[in-house]
Amino acid sequence: MIDNQWKIPWEFVERIEEIRRVIRSINASITHIFREGNCVADSLVNEVVESQETKCYYLFQELPSITRKHLNMDKSQIPNIRMKTRKISTQ
Structure with a gap:
């Protein structure tokens, strides 16, 4: 837009x-940017949407664990990869 x-x-x-x-x-x-490249922001948005309340975080330790995980992965420059898999029929 x-x-x-x-x-x-x-x-x-x-x-x-x-x-x-x-x-x-x-x-x-x-x-x-794909969602995988923006995991920290995406996890924070999900936290607010699920709780339906305003959140303020002042310390790293206050962040939700999933957000801390994504932030640490970003700091470590660990790539987040999108993979598309094919379903195999077992008929």
């Missing part, structure tokens, strides 16, 4: 326009 590749739903038009203004003002760019 930000790069005009998708139609913007009317309820997001103002927010998207504000994001575009900020991006232009700081001369930033946006690129796509």
Whole structure:
């Protein structure tokens, strides 16, 4: 939506326009990344969605264990690989 590749739903038009203004003002760019490359953010979002409450973490130890795991993997530069497997029929 930000790069005009998708139609913007009317309820997001103002927010998207504000994001575009900020991006232009700081001369930033946006690129796509698969979920596997963004595990830390994805795990934090899942935590908030599941709990339905606002969360603030100030220390590494306060983070959910799965988020700490992903963060440590990122720091260690361990790749997260997407694999597609084929189902084998046993008939």
